Amino acid sequence: MSKKTHSMVMIAMFGAIISIISAIPTGINILGVPATLQTFAIALTAYTLGYKKGSMATLIYILLGVIGLPVFGGFKGGLGVLMSVTGGFIVGFVPLSILLGFTSDSKNKKKIAIVSFIGLALCYIIGVTWFALISKTSIITGILIMVLPYLSKDIISMFAAYVVAKRLKKSINLKWSKI
Numbered sequence: 001m002s003k004k005t006h007s008m009v010m011i012a013m014f015g016a017i018i019s020i021i022s023a024i025p026t027g028i029n030i031l032g033v034p035a036t037l038q039t040f041a042i043a044l045t046a047y048t049l050g051y052k053k054g055s056m057a058t059l060i061y062i063l064l065g066v067i068g069l070p071v072f073g074g075f076k077g078g079l080g081v082l083m084s085v086t087g088g089f090i091v092g093f094v095p096l097s098i099l100l101g102f103t104s105d106s107k108n109k110k111k112i113a114i115v116s117f118i119g120l121a122l123c124y125i126i127g128v129t130w131f132a133l134i135s136k137t138s139i140i141t142g143i144l145i146m147v148l149p150y151l152s153k154d155i156i157s158m159f160a161a162y163v164v165a166k167r168l169k170k171s172i173n174l175k176w177s178k179i
Contacts, residue, residue: 010172011053014045015060019071022061035150036073039120040157042093043100047165048172051101058097062090088130089146092123100158104165116158 021041028035046054061071062082070077072090082090099119103112128142135142 007053010049011057011060014049014054014057015064017041018045018057018061019064019069022073023071023075025074034073035153037157038073038089038093039096039123039154040161042097043116043158043161044165044168046097046100047104047162048168049101050104051098054101054104055094055097058093062093065090083134085131085134086127086146087134089123089127091130092126095126096120096123104169112162116162120154120158 018038018041021044022036022038024037026035026037042058045057048054049057065071065077066079066082068077072081073086081087096119099115099122103115106112124143124147128139128146131137131142131146132139
């Protein structure tokens with residue numbers, strides 16, 4: 001298998017992983033919005049594949065959802081989901097995956113934590129702004145409804161994804177070197 005083919009397979013595989021993990025409900029529903037493991041899936045992908053491949057896998061996930069496959073939270077799909085009050089968070093996954101991916105080879109834990117926080121903050125800024133525009137509410141309302149209830153879950157998700165990705169990368173690289 002060529003390196004290019006390997007990259008294409010990894011991008012497609014992680015696009016599928018994001019799609020599967022993101023659609024599965026956790027059973028937690030906060031103010032009518034299902035809590036999902038999307039942030040974990042995006043972070044796992046970015047930390048494992050890096051910014052180019054990770055953001056490409058994230059875009060594949062979004063495109064699959066936009067064309068109607070039920071890959072968004074609660075097994076939903078279609079452009080309507082992207083245009084809803086939570087659509088900004090889905091869009092925000094792209095810059096999140098890029099920023100997290102920049103840290104995928106870093107050994108500096110402080111840098112990883114700072115960049116991860118900035119990435120999550122950027123995702124929240126896009127999501128809350130989108131929420132406020134669609135719902136015709138204030139940014140403060142958006143933060144209270146769409147950020148505070150999910151912040152600790154998302155921070156834990158990103159940390160867990162980093163830990164899993166470290167081990168996964170070693171396994172992938174070890175297997176790739178044997179091909």
